[in-house]
Amino acid sequence: MSVLSPLTPPPRLLMGPGPINCYPRVLSAMATQLVGQYDPVMTGYMNEVMALYRDVFNTKNQQTFLVDGTSRAGIEAVLVSAIEPGDKVLVPIFGRFGHLLAEIAERADADVHTIEVPWGEVFTAADIEKAIQEVQPKMLAIVQGDTSTTMLQPLEEIGSICEAHDVLFYCDATASVGGNPLKVDEWKLDAVSVGLQKCLGGPSGSAPITLSDKFVKTVRTRHHVEAGIRDAHHESARGPKIRSNYFDLPMIMDYWGEERLNHHTEAASMLYCARECARVHLEEGQENVIARHKVAGDAMLAGVQAMGLAPFGDLKHKMYNVVGVYIPDDVDGEAVREALLLRFNIEIGTSFGPLKGKIWRIGTMGYNAREDAVLHTLQSLETVLRMQGMTLPQGAGVDAALAVFTEAAND
Structure with missing residues (x-):
């Protein structure tokens, strides 16, 4: 048996429901x-x-x-x-x-x-x-x-x-x-x-x-x-x-x-x-960490909504750290996930049971509950959806997320 090469995993940005970076x-x-x-x-x-x-x-x-x-x-x-x-x-x-x-x-x-x-x-x-x-x-x-x-x-x-x-x-x-x-x-x-x-x-x-x-x-x-x-x-x-x-x-x-x-x-x-x-x-402080997750989650939610995508579930009870997004009609949800993973190195999740094939799950957790990770994910998702033939308001997702982060920074 030949000697295996050292571990060299690709630099994935894990923006699914967990695990995360x-x-x-x-x-x-x-x-x-x-x-x-x-x-x-x-x-x-x-x-x-x-x-x-x-x-x-x-x-x-x-x-x-x-x-x-x-x-x-x-x-x-x-x-x-x-x-x-x-x-x-x-x-x-x-x-x-x-x-x-x-x-x-x-x-x-x-x-x-x-x-x-x-x-x-x-x-x-x-x-x-x-x-x-x-x-x-x-x-x-x-x-x-x-x-x-x-x-x-x-x-x-x-x-x-x-x-x-x-x-x-x-x-x-x-x-x-x-x-x-x-x-x-x-x-x-x-x-x-x-x-x-x-x-x-x-x-x-x-x-x-x-x-x-x-x-x-x-x-x-x-x-x-x-x-x-x-x-x-x-x-x-x-x-x-x-x-x-x-x-x-x-x-x-x-x-x-x-x-x-x-x-x-x-x-x-x-x-x-x-x-x-x-x-x-x-060290960051529990209230600060939770607030960071809320801002990142709010920004991701605002971004997908500005792109014209529909969030899943009762938003009054949404977790701060993950959002469900309905897969648009005439879009191949798994093809989108594959393109994000293999071309942009971003992982988002699918779901299970009655939601299998119906929603994506996009996380903003831990180290990845930060502005650049959210913006990169939204911009990449917009690009992949355009590749699938969708017509989207250009840059609207990133703009909406930026507005959330800016408001939070000014509070």
């Missing part, structure tokens, strides 16, 4: 040399990561740490650790990733109940309270921002509803964290899991999570045994053991805690990466 500082952090997993330098970094993500999540939760794996690893860890066979779980579905939560809960042998709204809409607090009253679930599992529809589910009132009905409140905020408000303690969330590959400006591969005391107490009652070693430590535990060893949150908490009980070998390079994602986010 990493912040340069995050890429540099991943190249940092390793130390042993119990080296005091390493455990010090772990403590720093926990503290940093408490600030990212806006929480005082002691149990705030990383699950090694993609954002789906965080989802699975939360669900398999909390759900016992037959537990009722309520999943409000407004896009593809609500279906994912329901599937993972079903695999954990939950009694899953779902409610749905048409894609492009979100739930009211009254919708969810009514379903909770009817189902009486152990857990409500919901997505905050679903990139398949570009919608952002309001969460502010749901925590108090869950608290009143003694329901655990879990949220997957992978696509929304960092670019949209997320206030874990104020909104009374019991568990939140996220990933790095959207607004936090990192690669996929690490899943920050945070757990309330109520959630921790719930999962600590699950019995688990590792080769007989942990019996004494968990002699007061009860109930069926957690079905996954890797995603057993009590064991992972013991690994991250002061006892440092061995569970796995921490993915050190991803820990360095997650640490730098949080540092970049917090």
